[in-house]
Amino acid sequence: MPSSARPARTGGSPEPAAAIVLRARGLAKTYGSGDSAVHALRDVDLDVLAGEFVVLLGASGSGKSTLLNILGGLDKPSAGTLEFCGHPLTGISDDVLTTYRREHVGFVFQFYNLIPSLTVAENVALVTDIARDPMPVDEALALVALGPRRNHFPSQLSGGEQQRVAIARAIAKRPQLLLCDEPTGALDYATGKLVLEVIDRINRELHTTALVITHNAAIGGMADRVIRVADGRIASIERPPRRLSPAELAW
């Protein structure tokens, strides 16, 4: 896959339809075999559009993380096909999948996975030092409003601040996709909202396609589309009438 892969616009002018960034067809993931097989994903068809903000909801064990990990190239499906900007992500070598992940995907998890012995700026620089076209570290930190804390260590930051560093690290390589697995799961209400503000801002200002897993249905209000996963399948897809700002959400 060319590292320059960008979503090709489809449709006619003047308002072309948004390009499809991810196209999944018949995705399935089975762990184990025989009587002990776990069907984590079954026959998932999904198109994700450039610049979309998608929230994934579903009960524990429904398959949300499995789906996100496959979309981000962290895991491989047992069956089905997946494309990124028209380039296949299934049936390819591990090296090509790794390149996809490194160049095009930013991950944010519930726990921040920062290196404790490195400063905030150094944690972000770990990514910008090896990325092809990164933004300056301080630009990434400004996006998450942590410029003044650049020389602090993770232990000197609150949980929400550490999560914002993790987001700066994820977006500093200018990925097309920002995949977040329970990004507010370990945070209190107010801090969680601040983190959602940052993700919302990155989606709106950088047009980074965002997929966010949460157990909190209220967060679906800030999405373009809300996808409910149940028993390894897409149970429903809803489009909220108006995309709310995180400040407007209440739970």
Ligand SMILES: Nc1ncnc2c1ncn2[C@@H]1O[C@H](COP(=O)(O)OP(=O)(O)OP(=O)(O)O)[C@@H](O)[C@H]1O
């Ligand atoms: N490595 C694995 N080996 C075996 N089973 C697994 C593995 N990873 C996930 N599973 C199973 O696959 C199913 C889906 O798991 P997944 O983590 O995708 O669910 P989830 O919706 O993200 O759950 P949660 O909200 O609790 O994080 C579960 O039954 C889980 O136990």
